[in-house]
Amino acid sequence: MTKYLRAWRGGDEGALEQLTTQVYSELRRLAASVMAKHSVNPTLQPTSLVHELYLQLPDVQEIDWQSRTHFLNVAAKMMRNILVDHARKRSALKRGVVVALETDVGGSDRALEVDVLLVDQALDQLALIHPRHARVVELRFFGGLTVQETVDVLKVTGVESSVRTVERDWTFARAWLKNAIEAN
Amino acid sequence: MPLKPTEPLAADIEELFQLAWEVSGEARARLLALRCGENVIFRRAVEELLAAAEEIEHSEAWNQPAIVAEAASTARQGIGMHPGVGATLDRYKLLERLGSGGMGVVWKATRADDAYSKLVAIKVIHGGLSDPTSLRRFMQERQILAGLEHPHIARLLDGGSTADGLPFLVMEYVDGVRIDEYLKGRTPDLARVLDLFRRICGAVSYAHRNLVVHRDLKPGNILVTADGEPKLLDFGIAKLLDGSEGTRTGDAAMTAEYASPEQICGGQITTASDTYSLGVLLHEMLTGRRPYRSEAGPLGLAQAIAVEVPQTLGRSAARYFDAELETIVQKALRKEPERRYGSVDEFSEDLRRYQGGYPVTARPDTRRYRARKFVRRHRGAVVATALAGVSLVAGSAAIWRQERIAERRFDDVRKLANSYLFEFHDAIKDLPGTTRARQLVVKRAVEFLDKLAAERAGNVDLGRELATGYDKIAEIQGSENAASLGDQRGALSYYQRALAIRQALHAVSPGNLELAQELSFSYSEVGWQLAYTGQLAAAGKDLREAVAISEGLVKARPADPRMREALANSYSTLADILGNSSNQNLGDFQGALALYRKSFAIRQKLSAEDPGSREKLALLSVSNSRLSQLLQTIDDKPGAVAASRRSADIQDELLRREEGNAELQRGAAVANRNLALLLLKTEALPEARERGDRAMGLFERVSGDDPGNIQARVQVADGYNAQGSIRAALDDNLGAGNFYRAAIGILEALAAAHPADPPRPGLRTAYNWLAELHLKTGDTAGAIHAAQRELAIDAVLLQADEKNAGAERNQGVALRQIGQAHEANGMVLSTARERRIGELRDARGWYEKSLAVLQKQKNKGTLIPLAASELEKLPGAIRRCGDALAVLAGA
Known part of the structure; x- marks a missing residue:
């Protein structure tokens, strides 16, 4: 995978396709295994797949900062597809009922609904009005990227950004989404 | 400004x-009132959002990535669940759930139709068939277990799949408790514990013989029955050593506490990894605690395992254990797989010997570890990033959390990366056997700095730190004196980067003396590296810069010892390029001598002012050794011996003060070897032999500690060379030949493994001396072969840099050696006349070539006295050949 990454950074557009395909299948595989483990042991915290995949790249220490950012960008975009896909399949099995999420860690508040499908739909709406905020949600929520990484990815795709902006966008976007979801 | 009561803009x-x-x-209420005025719609919209934001603050769900939500939803829905209590699985009835592991759940079950109702354990893969990875591993476990039959391994009885196609394994039901609980409940005596352990070893050893590595040995996988028999379970992530794709951690879900360093760092996993885990297990069985403890969570633990020294048994249990037992456990816990027991059987054997009162094979490490210096909790995040390839699952901190640590403010991150870089690196520099870990880790830290530098260009302090970071990497990659791998060119580029940064900084603040000093140092380092890669002229330029700057600094601050040492260093380094014959040099010997003397004078004074300083003594020793080399080159033997002896004595003293230090060991070895060689030349044979033997002993000790270290092996080869020449002087030709060949063996192997590296001087020396030896013993073919190898090496060197005086000189000598061999052939009376004429003609030809080369040197002024005596003898040799030819022609 690294060689495709490098080739693409070097300007080879065909490599992007290869990269995309490989990343996608790897992420899906990881996601499947995470789901499987989690189903048996719900207290197991799933790790961020994008980061885990990144670490699994051979020669990961050879990857320069720019390539890493591009990789994160590509991978985070895919996470959204993968998770939404998974959620659709799941709800096809159980008739699309919003499932309450009970937190196992004691003391936390009661059920708060976060269904990936609903977030996804609401996010599409948000993108029409506040595109940059929607992008932040895509990267942070679906991709699991950190604030700094989000800043990097935005910059690399030509969007002006900073840590402060991302944090503010993140707060606003989630509030917006929550309202949008609960309104329906 | 109050808006009209229309639909508010989203941006607003x-x-x-x-x-x-x-x-x-x-304040909030007032603000809203002010901005919204009468526009109720506007106000409500904002208030709703604010309310939502408040709730989100306290909500776990909205603060975790989507994958968590999705995984939880999946779990709630019960997808991938499998049968429950009372269900029938094929022929078996499930009784009780025993537990769940990495990829399956284990049930206690019984045969539904069996009169005996024999108990079995059934392992079911969870996640159903949707997870190809788990499925693959499951099938592999089945395959592995089917082949293993041993009293202490839980046996596979059957296998099958359910109606929905869910595969399962049926295994022997082991009625027992985990081994750690078993021991806690009973506190048996030492003999019993060792006995139990050795039986486990038997099981693991058996698996190894069947080419299976367990990879996950831990108390959870070892039960002890009521009869006290251990049983090994869960070959869930075992791997067949069938040579297929390397066992990397990405594949395995292991627990950190029992993982071996190579598992942590993503290296090759072999049977030695099991040996390591057994070591951890034994430690725990004997003391109730594990050899590594860390409060920084799994990542801190990973660091500890990879880098720190394990606790001794005595420390863990707060009581006394025999030193031998300690040593045995330590040996199993060595970081380098090849230094542990070669097999689990050996491990078990050593324990048997210990129990029986026989001597054990494990030898203690003689170093004193400075463990406390580099245990710092906060390094956890940086190190974890550096140890790429880690994938800890059960009980691991999510990488999500780790990133939050890295999200700290700019300065914190920088402080982390930086202090880590210096303290950690310096502490680890003197520790033998950790080259790879060091390299990995420093490179990562500099990556950090790189990134920061890009974000904050123009920051002077950061620039200086960054430059020093590059120096450290370069040092690891190619410096001769520290433990390192031999990538000199890489080192050069890093030194040059550091130099460029410092030049820029100096241009901005020329008055900053410390910066200037660093700049001078940079010039020296770059110059030295250039020389080492063969670019002598360029090296000279940079080194003169270094000298100029250093002289200026000493003028500005005459009392400052650091400035004076920096000056001494730049004198010495420039002198090295001018005339040190143990590296490629320009041939200006008088110039070099003057500079060495200056450097020596400064350092002698510095050391006298601060006699306790180890560093100053070491530098003084270096000065002496350089002086000695030069004095040899200009043929002042007594002076050379005196200087060399001073150097060796200092090195011995330094080593006495700190026995375990790899760098000092090497230093003493080199110094003694050089002295031995010198004494040979002055015919002081007894002392030569004594010093030579001492050097050899030290070389072999050091080389054993860090097998990845090219420089160490080169020096062993040099040591062999020295021994060879001592033997030759004592007329032990056989011994001498063996030593030379041993040296050649090492160096040729290195050359083959690293074809891009410049040829090593030691190799040429070995061939040279071997050729002389052959000439002495009359093996002319051997002499010619060896001399031809010399010529090949010299050709490569001269191609890289035609000013290489040493290579040229050696060429001349090699040519003479070939000539001498042919002459010897030509003088054999029993050979046919024609043949003899041919040989003598060849001999003359080779002598003439030699003459040409050495004469050229004389004309250029680069002829050293040693070579001058060669040159003198050549006309005579040529004449001799001519006379002999005349006789043969006439006869």
């Missing part, structure tokens, strides 16, 4: 939200 809503979010209570 957002803007007001952000402003209102910053404040609270009264």
Whole structure:
């Protein structure tokens, strides 16, 4: 995978396709295994797949900062597809009922609904009005990227950004989404 | 400004939200009132958002990535669940759930139709068939277990799949408790514990013989029955050593506490990894605690395992254990797989010997570890990033959390990366056997700095730190004196980067003396590296710069010892390029001598002013050794011996003060070897032999500690060379030949493994001396072969840099050696006349070539006295050949 990454950074557009395909299948595989483990042991915290995949790249220490950012960008975009896909399949099995999420860690508040499908739909709406905020949600929520990484990815795709902006966008976007979801 | 009561703009809503979010209570209410005025719609929109944001603050769900939500939803829905209690699985009835592991759940079951109702354990893969990885591993476990039959391994009885196609394994039911609980409950005596352990070893050893590595040995996988028999379970992530794709951690879900360093660092996993885990297990069985403990969570633990020294048994249990037992456990816990027991059987054997009162094979490490210096909790995040390839699952901190640590403010991150870089690196520099870990880790830290530098260009302090970071990497990659791998060219580029940064900084603040000093140092380092890669002229330029700057600094601060040492260093380094014959040099010997003397004078004074300083003594020793080399080159033997002896004595003293230090060991070895060689030349044979033997002993000790270290092996080869020449002087030709060949063996192997590296001087020396030896013993073919190898090496060197005086000189000598061999052939009376004429003609030809080369040197002024005596003898040799030819022609 690294060689495709490098080739693409070097300007080879065909490599992007290869990269995309490989990343996608790897992420899906990881996601499947995470789901499987989690189903048996719900207290197991799933790790961020994008980061885990990144670490699994051979020669990961050879990857320069720019390539890493591009990789994160590509991978985070895919996470959204993968998770939404998974959620659709799941709800096809159980008739699309919003499932309450009970937190196992004691003391936390009661059920708060976060269904990936609903977030996804609401996010599409948000993108029409506040595109940059929607992008932040895509990267942070679906991709699991950190604030700094989000800043990097935005910059690399030509969007002006900073840590402060991302944090503010993140707060606003989630509030917006929550309202949008609960309104329906 | 109050808006009209129309549909508010989305951008306005957002803007007001952000402003209102910053404040609270009264201020917020006022702000909203002010901005919204009568526009109720506007106000409500913003208020709803604010309310939502408040709730989100306290909600776990909205603060975790989507994958968590999705995984939880999946779990709630019960997808991938499998049968429950009372269900029938094929022929078996499930009784009780025993536990769940990495990829399956284990049930206690019984045969539904069996009169005996024999108990079995059934392992079911979870996740159903949707997870190809688990499925693959499951099938592999089945395959592995089917082949293993041993009293201490839980046996596979059967296998099958359910109606929905869910595969399962049926295994022997082991009625027992985990081994750690078993021991806790009973506190048996030492003999019993060792006995139990050795039986486990038997099982693991058996698996190894069947080419299976367990990879996950831990108390959870070892049960002890009521009869006290251990049983090994869960070959869930075992791997067949069938040579297929390397066992990398990405594949395995292991627990950190029992993982071996190579598992942590993503290296090759072999049977030695099991040996390591057994070592951890034994430690725990004997003391109730594990050899590594860390409060920084799994990542801190990973660091500890990879890098720190394990606790001794005595420390863990707060009581005394025999030193031999300690040593045995330590040997199993060595970081380098090849230094542990070669097999689990050996491990078990050593324990048997210990129990029986026989001597054990494990030898203690003689070093004193400075463990406390580099145990720092906060390094955890940086190190974890550096140890790429880690994938800890059960009980691991999510990488999500790790990133939050890295999200700290700029300065914190920088402080982390930087202090880590210096302290950690310096502490680890003197520790033998850790080259790879060091390299990995420093490179990562500099990556950090790189990134920061890009974000904050122009920051002077950062620039200096960054430059030093590059120096450290370069040092690891190619410096001769520290333990390192031999990538000199890489080192050069890093030194040059550091130099460029410092030049830029110096241009901006020329008055900053410390910066200037660093700049001078940089010039020296770059110059030295250039020389080492063969670019002598360029090296000279940079080194003169270094000298100029250093002289200026000493003028500015005459009392400052650091400035004076820096000056001494730059004198010495320039002198090295001018005339040190143990590296490629320009041939200006008088110039070099003057500079060495200056350097020596400065360092002698510095050391006298601070006699306790180890560093100053070491530098003084270096000065002496350089002086000695030069004095040899200009043929002042007594002076050379005196200087060399001073150097060796200092090195011995330094080593006495700190026995375990790899660098000092090497230093003493080199110094003694050089002295031995010198004494040979002055015919002081007894002392030569004594010093030579001492050097050899030290070389072999050091080389054993860090097998990845090219420099160490080169020096062993040099040591062999020295021994060879001592033997030759004592007329032990056989011994001498063996030593030379041993040296050649090592160096040729290195050359083959690293074809891009410049040829090593030691190799040429070995061939040279071997050729002389052959000439002495009359093996002319051997002499010619060896001399031809010399010529090949010299050709490569001269191609890289035609000013290489040493290579040229050696060429001349090699040519003479070939000539001498042919002459010897030509003088054999029993050979046919024609043949003899041919040989003598060849001999003359080779002598003439030699003459040409050495004469050229004389004309250029680069002829050293040693070579001058060669040159003198050549006309005579040529004449001799001519006379002999005349006789043969006439006869």
